[in-house]
Amino acid sequence: MDRKRNYYEDIQLFESGVVLSWTLALLAFLFTLPLYIPSYYMFLLSLIMVHVIMAVGLNILMGYTGQISLGHAGFFAIGAYATALLMSKLGLPFFLALPLAGFLAAFFGFILGLPALRLEGPYLAIASMGFGLTIMHIIGRWEVFGGRMGIHAPPLDLGLPQWGFSWVLDTDRGKYYLILIIAIFMVVAARNILRTRVGRSFVAIRDSDIAAEVIGINLTFYKTLSFMVSAFYTGIAGGLFGFVLGFFDPFTFTMILSIIFLVMVVVGGLGSIMGSIAGAALITYLQYSLLKNMAEKPVIGDLLVSISKKWFTVIGLENFNSIILGLIMLGIIIFEPLGIFGIWIRMKKYWKTWPF
Amino acid sequence: MIGQLIIEGLAIGACYGLFGIAVVIIYKTSEVVNFAQGEMAMMSTFVAYHILTYYHYPFWAAYLLTMVFAALLGIAVEFIFLRPAKNPNLLGLIVITLGAEMLLMGLASWKWGAEQKEFTLPFSTLNTYEPFKGLIINEWSMAVFAAAAILMIILFLFFRYTKLGVAMRATQQNQHAAKIMGVRVERVFSLAWGFSSFIGATAAMFFAGRATLDPAYMMEPFMRAFAAAVLGGLMSIPGVVIGGELLGLIENFFGYAWPEWKPIVAFVVIVLVLCVRPSGLFGKHYVKKV
Numbered sequence: 001m002d003r004k005r006n007y008y009e010d011i012q013l014f015e016s017g018v019v020l021s022w023t024l025a026l027l028a029f030l031f032t033l034p035l036y037i038p039s040y041y042m043f044l045l046s047l048i049m050v051h052v053i054m055a056v057g058l059n060i061l062m063g064y065t066g067q068i069s070l071g072h073a074g075f076f077a078i079g080a081y082a083t084a085l086l087m088s089k090l091g092l093p094f095f096l097a098l099p100l101a102g103f104l105a106a107f108f109g110f111i112l113g114l115p116a117l118r119l120e121g122p123y124l125a126i127a128s129m130g131f132g133l134t135i136m137h138i139i140g141r142w143e144v145f146g147g148r149m150g151i152h153a154p155p156l157d158l159g160l161p162q163w164g165f166s167w168v169l170d171t172d173r174g175k176y177y178l179i180l181i182i183a184i185f186m187v188v189a190a191r192n193i194l195r196t197r198v199g200r201s202f203v204a205i206r207d208s209d210i211a212a213e214v215i216g217i218n219l220t221f222y223k224t225l226s227f228m229v230s231a232f233y234t235g236i237a238g239g240l241f242g243f244v245l246g247f248f249d250p251f252t253f254t255m256i257l258s259i260i261f262l263v264m265v266v267v268g269g270l271g272s273i274m275g276s277i278a279g280a281a282l283i284t285y286l287q288y289s290l291l292k293n294m295a296e297k298p299v300i301g302d303l304l305v306s307i308s309k310k311w312f313t314v315i316g317l318e319n320f321n322s323i324i325l326g327l328i329m330l331g332i333i334i335f336e337p338l339g340i341f342g343i344w345i346r347m348k349k350y351w352k353t354w355p356f
Numbered sequence: 357m358i359g360q361l362i363i364e365g366l367a368i369g370a371c372y373g374l375f376g377i378a379v380v381i382i383y384k385t386s387e388v389v390n391f392a393q394g395e396m397a398m399m400s401t402f403v404a405y406h407i408l409t410y411y412h413y414p415f416w417a418a419y420l421l422t423m424v425f426a427a428l429l430g431i432a433v434e435f436i437f438l439r440p441a442k443n444p445n446l447l448g449l450i451v452i453t454l455g456a457e458m459l460l461m462g463l464a465s466w467k468w469g470a471e472q473k474e475f476t477l478p479f480s481t482l483n484t485y486e487p488f489k490g491l492i493i494n495e496w497s498m499a500v501f502a503a504a505a506i507l508m509i510i511l512f513l514f515f516r517y518t519k520l521g522v523a524m525r526a527t528q529q530n531q532h533a534a535k536i537m538g539v540r541v542e543r544v545f546s547l548a549w550g551f552s553s554f555i556g557a558t559a560a561m562f563f564a565g566r567a568t569l570d571p572a573y574m575m576e577p578f579m580r581a582f583a584a585a586v587l588g589g590l591m592s593i594p595g596v597v598i599g600g601e602l603l604g605l606i607e608n609f610f611g612y613a614w615p616e617w618k619p620i621v622a623f624v625v626i627v628l629v630l631c632v633r634p635s636g637l638f639g640k641h642y643v644k645k646v
Contacts, residue, residue, distance in 0.1 A: 062447070068447060068450065114631075115627055115630055115631045118630070118631065118634040119634055121389075121446050122383075122389040122446075122450075122586070122590065123590075123630055123634065123635075123636075125389065125450060126579075126582055126583060126626065127623075127627050127630055129623075130579075130583070130620075130622070130623025130624075130626055130627060131623070133579070133619070133620060133623060134620045134623055134624070138620075141617075255575070262451065263451075266447070266451050308466070311467075312466045312467045313466065313469045315469045315470075316465045316466040316467060316468065316469045316470065317466060319461070319462045319465040319466055319470065319571075320462065320466065321462070322459070322461055322462030322465070323458070323459055323462035323463060323466065324462075325455075325458050326455045326456065326457070326458030326459030326460075326461075326462060327455070327459060328455070329451050329452070329454060329455025329458065330437050330452055330455040330456065330459065332451075333441055333448045333451050333452050334440045334441050334452075337444065337448055
């Protein structure tokens, strides 16, 4: 179907005018969203936007460069703690602290990227998993980071409080707009990275690292760069996550969180920016809203409680989301390995050639 | 003191090795890294706990029933989740096993609740003996050593002399050639999963006897055991036991000197070893042919 006809199409920001207009419509929808939905959904929307940034970053690593990471919760934690501490302890303004936290996470991404040069597959999975756990333990042990008690995020001040110019965002709606703007910026940046020489090198490494090396791609440079870019995105997302939550401790960033991040990317579709956005939105909605407090849900709640009373325990019902998440992971690989993006492609193909 | 640290390190290392064997058996036959191994074993241990507390069976009867359950669980996971996937790549396999992990963990915490429970083994860590002066060994460690030794011998004989063991080795070396020679590769995979789940459940009972039982209790031991397996090269059964013992010793000595950093020492060791030898200490270095 959509055959590329010239090389220019490979590096366009938008595939066609149709895509451009739908993207603009989506943006308009996102910007006006607070007008039509109740304000208690703002928290969820901010969380979705944070996870969109993270999922796009993780997709650069997993979907485009073909590396595996089970330690992205570590970068997320670095971003969250670095932003909060740089603002509260050193008094840096927000617009300086957030990129600094991102660069700090990128530095750690560089460190994780070095062993990753020699590792692949299961070995890389275990190394990155160990990285995430190590970060969690270090944060939990060090008093600067608030130890096991966790820390409060400072007030989200966009101005320069030292110079008497402060602009504090304290409503969920304000935070949503800030995170939305940053998310749009980051997503467009990711799209731009991926259509340059760097992005094409990532894809070449994913498809065959030996062939990539043969045609002159510097594997050391581009693999570590991919880890750094991905970590930078996750760090930025983590910094914003801290403000959305307001309070966090080391146990927020467990290995389960890394797995949830992985699920977002895989469910959305590897190697697709739009897929990551959809996957992050879907999984965040399931995880933080739909599958919370199952017992109080209108129709299915009573049924689940009676099942729990008969065969299971009612107190364990709060872990129901983990069952659904597991089933989603299994189902997506068995039925549609390309995730939401794959379903979209199939739908498009079906309607394009309909009635044949 | 040093002798004591060595004994305890070796005991916990043998436990890691035992669980690592379960990881290696699956990886050896089907090249799948089973992230659900810990949760499969956790589920089996909970079944044993259920039989012991609600039906009051004697321990060995409960153990036998649990082992049957564990083997069936392993076969079921392979049959329901891995077999329908059409040519999944490495990431796909990792996601499938992680999905099975989440599913089993959710089911176990739905069934038994998330609070911690006592799991009593017939071998307690409190009953101690002193064979030499100043060297105390507890019953739990002795049981672990015995179990590891017996299992190693059984596995050696199994892989060398039985038809199924030879079929497993053949499948590992070349799946297609094995199929041509009349080995039912799919069935071998299923049986390998059942076998590995059985070994994992045995190791998990030792872990539960040492600490407490809750739906997340196997996560940390699984990662240590995985680390031991990676240290040993993910392919050889003696390698994983040696890797487990090394890890147990390093961890115990390190934990004695700096107790607060004990949980992460395993991973630092792994990353350092992998940087020097990317396929583990005893694995053959894998050269990709283009």
